[in-house]
Amino acid sequence: MSGSTFGTKFKITTWGESHGTGVGVVIDGCPAGLALCEADIQKYLDRRKPGQSRYSTPRREEDAVEIQSGIFEGRTTGTPISMVVYNKNQRSSDYSEIASYYRPGHADYTFDAKYGFRDYRGGGRSSARETIGRVAAGAAAAKLLGMLDIRFLTYVKSIGPVSIDASRFDAVQINENPLYMPDAAAASKAQAYLDECMRAQDSSGGVVECVISGVPAGIGEPVFDKLDAQLAKAVFSIGAVKGFEVGDGFEAARARGRDHNDAFYYDENGRLRKKTNHAGGILGGISDGTDIIFRAAFKPTPSISAQQHTVSRSGENITVNIKGRHDPVIVPRAVVVVEAMAALTLADLMLENLGTKVESLPASRY
């Protein structure tokens, strides 16, 4: 119960609340011998750090990671890697008011319904700080996958009504604007849109897209543990995600087979390729050796300053204005969380795939 463990072979367990001692993660099953240090992890955590632009909360969170176990002389030992980020900037008083009512769009009510009460300080376990454990573990998974030449390109595809234009796609731009959009013009427009949202005490949703290159064919287990099914679960487990699609996604539902099927061919080097990639790199739940492409839809940040109708725990219909300054959009900070979940899923399924064929089990292996 409580569902804080993810993965089977590369297995992680996260813990921690917004206003407790800290948030952390234990990785069990990382192969031994991987060079890994705190800087590898920190690099990822810094991508989700708040306070980096006017579109994210001005809270200063240091989010400095400490590795507590599982590394010896700079390499993973194969035993559990415990990592922690201590909470530093919590002011519980900011949140005491929300103890008495249920914020619309938040998990306040559902936690109470499930557990009978909740740690209401800053959202407790349902706080976005929970994702720190995912990102720290995802950084380790990504490092492992990097050794196998697997790369992630993750970015914001749209903010509210503003989408990137495929013809202007420029990966370099992703780190050039605070919205992580690979299209400078769209990023400008999106910033204008967000400024307007902020003026209206409102917030915006958006879409994150992830492209994974270098995944060999054969990853993903048939039937229930398909690569796309596991990615769907992984990404949908991020708070605020309301939609997930692979390849053409919902567009495929409007398509015809003749257009949607990707034709195979052998290139001049005899390597199997596809003329198109409507499938998003996955066929029958198993990677086909081409780029894996998926998108996640995020709802607007539920915390807004505008007045809202809701209820108190004590049984009254009330109106509230949620205090504090909130991210008008969480999508840019979610980019690295999406990437982390994808890396964790892939690392797990690549380890799961070992031993699939008898001939990969020579006695000499052991």
Added chain:
Amino acid sequence: MSGSTFGTKFKITTWGESHGTGVGVVIDGCPAGLALCEADIQKYLDRRKPGQSRYSTPRREEDAVEIQSGIFEGRTTGTPISMVVYNKNQRSSDYSEIASYYRPGHADYTFDAKYGFRDYRGGGRSSARETIGRVAAGAAAAKLLGMLDIRFLTYVKSIGPVSIDASRFDAVQINENPLYMPDAAAASKAQAYLDECMRAQDSSGGVVECVISGVPAGIGEPVFDKLDAQLAKAVFSIGAVKGFEVGDGFEAARARGRDHNDAFYYDENGRLRKKTNHAGGILGGISDGTDIIFRAAFKPTPSISAQQHTVSRSGENITVNIKGRHDPVIVPRAVVVVEAMAALTLADLMLENLGTKVESLPASRY
């Protein structure tokens, strides 16, 4: 490995290929004392049976289920329920040709890449017949949930470009047309569209929608095993699914917080309700007591008669016309598969939720 087990408490394991002895499922963890018989299961299986209209393959498959264990004197005993549907209508010769090449849009290539070879007869394990085990188990899960007053309404929302019109929604219509659409006018239009697809030796995708009523608040585990995350995995594990969304789904990415947040209120009976349901009944991954609503996007049937480019296993670029008569659309037959996966997910998470509170553990319980 091989991923044929789903669920933790209400756990199922499916087996079988298109052209083997049969397809089956073992349910481990169904509570004891549930009245269950073959007719309960058959009712569900009949909803996915082919040959019921001109839009599904004319193969006659009886798909008669046999319960082999776990039932005594008409009730479940709490021990594994094994169910089998023997294959009867297989003609392996129909499929021998496809042994030599990879059908576009199918799992032929990826199975070969993963395992080194494949049972090519009728798709083997990646055949849609694999879903029989899911549907049989889902029927048992749905019966269990029915005792708790949980109901499913599942239907086709769109076929290709033809969508139902919300203003004409009529649940009665679902079983009145071969496309399971709750809008007679849309069903007519969709049939015309499919007729045209067939003439063009082409196929169509579509969207299935599912509404689950009666789910109490509190179901779903925080963090990784959220109700929506588990539904996403469950539904995405169905072959041909390319997108999944809950509540407003991808539309939420274009929305603003003020519009998207569902306001809580207490009704005249003091019961907590929501003015809207953009969330689709799930907040923070936990059910909020309102209807759970989700959609799945299906790609067009990859088997089409039209000529396609592909490759042979022996290294040549070739063109193929896939013989036999194929479903121009699988969406109508997928309705019950989606419902089955939702029922399995919910049964599992409802059992998982037991014991969440200490006060639900009186010594006298045991």
Added chain:
Amino acid sequence: MSGSTFGTKFKITTWGESHGTGVGVVIDGCPAGLALCEADIQKYLDRRKPGQSRYSTPRREEDAVEIQSGIFEGRTTGTPISMVVYNKNQRSSDYSEIASYYRPGHADYTFDAKYGFRDYRGGGRSSARETIGRVAAGAAAAKLLGMLDIRFLTYVKSIGPVSIDASRFDAVQINENPLYMPDAAAASKAQAYLDECMRAQDSSGGVVECVISGVPAGIGEPVFDKLDAQLAKAVFSIGAVKGFEVGDGFEAARARGRDHNDAFYYDENGRLRKKTNHAGGILGGISDGTDIIFRAAFKPTPSISAQQHTVSRSGENITVNIKGRHDPVIVPRAVVVVEAMAALTLADLMLENLGTKVESLPASRY
């Protein structure tokens, strides 16, 4: 719930009761490409067949296995292998009486306490026929391990007070006497002892020993999933087992460190060896490359003809004489069940061990 699944990578799920349609097993995760046929399985099942001597029940059970999926052209495909043995010799009338009371030493009462009622025919799910699924799956695991040069030698070490004499140990004898004892003299004495038990309408316990050779060093996961811990669970899950020990076992509790520690040395070929094997081939829960040795203690068959005191379901203290002819000892037939559980455990942990080191993950693997 209901606990009928064993293993993580080489995962099996068993089903079936003594008097239902049959008993079966689904293996999920057997590597693809293993040559496997019904004869491989039948050979193991025949070792547990009753009716082979006067010390086992005279019921004739054919126990012919059918493989229903997962094999194509004589090799495993990597997808689930379903196997079934249909029940043929059930006469429910023999057992109807036991519906009304609880047999001492049996699971009748505990099943009722757990589930509210039970399938009382022949013990239902708690019947020894349940082990057929284990043995069938164990045969497949043993075949896989045989390819890696791992061999099992399993036999009866003692029956009641009669133990084999280490100085007379002769592996050839195991298949020469109905008690599977590797010592002809002990086997004779044990038969005389059992004859006397039968005359007294009584039964006997005994000890099974298993020696596994060829296991490379490094198998077993630290902490909770140690090789010896998993073997302990596997073997203790066999009905009637009351004790399990590895290497010197309980004798080690009386020993001193100087005598118990096994000294390492390099032999003339530079291969690491141990001068003794008090540890039974496992150090810190991980195989050390020497023979793995363990023992299981079985209680006497609880079904005896002698009069016994017990209770009826309806609340009376009664005496019973359990009708029918029963095995005076189950230990000989349990030999292959113990071996099967050991093979399943080892196959699972050897697959689990893949990917333990980063250097075993070359990109080219995939």
Added chain:
Amino acid sequence: MSGSTFGTKFKITTWGESHGTGVGVVIDGCPAGLALCEADIQKYLDRRKPGQSRYSTPRREEDAVEIQSGIFEGRTTGTPISMVVYNKNQRSSDYSEIASYYRPGHADYTFDAKYGFRDYRGGGRSSARETIGRVAAGAAAAKLLGMLDIRFLTYVKSIGPVSIDASRFDAVQINENPLYMPDAAAASKAQAYLDECMRAQDSSGGVVECVISGVPAGIGEPVFDKLDAQLAKAVFSIGAVKGFEVGDGFEAARARGRDHNDAFYYDENGRLRKKTNHAGGILGGISDGTDIIFRAAFKPTPSISAQQHTVSRSGENITVNIKGRHDPVIVPRAVVVVEAMAALTLADLMLENLGTKVESLPASRY
């Protein structure tokens, strides 16, 4: 991989090495609302603390626990409980020598064989300090079980050749002597024996016994997840355990059915009882409502000062004298570890048992 997670519903993951930052545990699945504080945990940890008598290592380890998450206003919230004990008394220099060779009876060689290298400081992950996480989590499990009136009585039954005498059994004595033996005379004899072992630079094994009262009938899952099988795994996962038995254990193998079967009867209050308890409270893997009794055999501490033969990592046969002062016996300190593992197993299976019957699933539950 790496096996540091135990349990399904009451699930724990431990981490940490002897000489890293600390050792810790995350509990996921503890029901919400349990009053739990650091003192509850510390009480258990203090029972395994070294330095309490001349029979345990004179290292002073504070082992003060910190709860880092999952508790709010003194009660568990249902979300992960992270606990840590920081390492304080590590002097890595003490251990640097053992980097170069394999200590007999330790996991040095097997960790190297598995992972390619090891954290050799103080045994790293295979250090007995790893059990701190188990004991901390076990304390929480025991508190939960205590609310359901389940009690543990755990003690040393024998040290080397010295066993307690059943006729002198006195539970009060357990906390009156440093060996936790419930028999003052045996404790004296055992101390004399240990003094002699120490003079001989040697060590001793022993047996721990555990009696669990108050467990209702019906706990444990049939087939593979039997209560005794799970206890066997749990206890065998403790380093140095070489044997495990329930009830009469290995003695049952020498017994006859007539003597071994426990007769049922109804007492004057109509409550079902047993005249004897040879079964140790478990029938068919399910608790029968009587005391659960099991024993674990521990091997002698492998670290002894006497000279031993072994090998260096660099390929030489050598002799070593392991420096430092070592526990001549670990059995007394293992008592609480055994109890912790039993509590964890039982808490998990009691939660697993919820929902076993349909009638325990009223809609109103949710």
